[in-house]
Amino acid sequence: MYRTVGQLDLLTLVLAIVFPEACTRIRLPNDSIKGRPIYAVRLGAGGGSKRGILIVGGTHSEELMNPDAIIELLFGMVLSYVQGTDIVLGNRRWEAAEIRLMIDVLDIWTVPCANPDGRDFVMTEDDLWRKNRRTNPGIDCKGVDLNRNCEILWGVVQDSHTSCDACNMAYVGSGAFSEPETRNIKHLLDTQRIDTFVDVHSYSELVLYPWGHAPTQTTDPDAQRFTGLPTGTCAPIGRPGYQEYMTPRDEFRFQTVAGRIVDAIADVRGRRYTPEPGRDLYATTGTSKDYAYSRHIANSALRKTYGFTFETGPFTGDLGESFHPKDPTLIKQDAKSGILALIQQTICAIEFIGVTFLGRTREADALGAVRDDILMTTEPGRGWISLLERVEHRVLAVVLADEALTREATILLERAGALLENEGAVLDEEIVKRGLVFLDALVARAPMGMREDLERVRPQLEQAAGSSARVIVERLMRVGPQTTTKG
């Protein structure tokens, strides 16, 4: 069963009224082409500068499941937050503490129904309608494909999955961001801190990440970039063998996060989504995930946003049934688990502790530079990054639940920052001992699945006394996380 636009709007209103302390609904600046209001909902407790995620649904209107899934997920998260109960999605249990942490440390922005005119048209006129309801001048064909209308190689047409023909379902529109619905997404990216973005589509059981217009290369940063290519040509890129650069760190990040999303979906009932660059599905331009990620490259003053697209549900052999199955319950469960995994991966424990308890990002920035510029360059180093990203949200939940641990984490972060800033300094015995006591406390409180990961840190910490930051980092680059027997 699928909710109407009016029903979805009512539900977001109720959410904001019932839970005003952590839930806000805002009317986005642009109404739809037909004059319908379009709403965003922010879920997040407390104030201050927080990392953010933006979750968009209903861009392609015939893909009916996803707005419902996003709305239900918001209600489920609020219920979990208020009740302290877990969210159970098939065989995957999301603990209440995990949900609480997401709401406490992030701003979770959603636009559950980005294309309300399209959704209404699907329910009242044409159940396979994809675009918005723009009247295109001079022609009787209506609509613009909102996921071809963003400012990333807009109007570059490849492999007939993008079109300058207004009658085509993949029509790019009259210009980048010509449509109010896409301008709303840009508005949120412009005005809010958005570290992670996902546009939830159907179907194919995929987790897509950039790039969509060309194969990705990570070896030649000086090669031609998308910023130097002509747009609006209604022709292919026209550079034989063209590949788009991405830093190795970002490719690694996309791959590891996509892998965790895939795992979280598989946990529900065994559906194994495929993680891949968008180009592997087919060539596209003007998509929202690529636009979100490309912004910091096109304009270095802008924050980096990791952009994803989910394609929920399988191809069933029937397009109608694939886009809007008679019973979408299980597919929605898969989608919710995948979205929760992405929300969780948006958390940065070190940054949160730095901002909240030290009032600065200096330490997090320094450690981030070590991660991106040094550890990323070796396989063992990447192993440490992967381990940290796997456990950091759980570590943060344990730390925040205990005032003494929070204080200790803050002190240790400050000392780590100082060590990195002073090339001549070495780690003294006292700090190593404090670190080991802190690690013991984490292990004692950690869920079983996390203890082994934490224990892998112990041997490195034990031999860090008397070493400079450079020596410690070089060791981490040579020796990756080892399996331990302790714990």
Next chain:
Amino acid sequence: MSDLPQAGQSSEPEPGRGRERFRVRFEATIHPGASGDLSRIDEIEVFRVPSPDGQIRVLATPDELEHLIDLGFELHLHRAYPIRPLDPSLVETDEAVQRWLMDWHQAVRRESGGAGS
């Protein structure tokens, strides 16, 4: 294909220049045909949908299919999709939404001792 239902029977008539005048679309896969050549397919304006079996799968109007045949491609038609509203039985009723909402609200109030009242 001239006897297919035409636009104008809809509450929102859109005669179009061919593509929206028909009240049906077809899901088809495109094959090389006698020429044995699929290389030109990327130049053809027709809406493709994902195809897990790797075939070129399209959702196309009758005149788009006609055009593809004229170009020498072989088409395998899989299904016809009349242009029609979503099956009304798949649209949630206001009563059901209200019940769902009440259930949720009661759960929030029950566990939190009155939150949201």
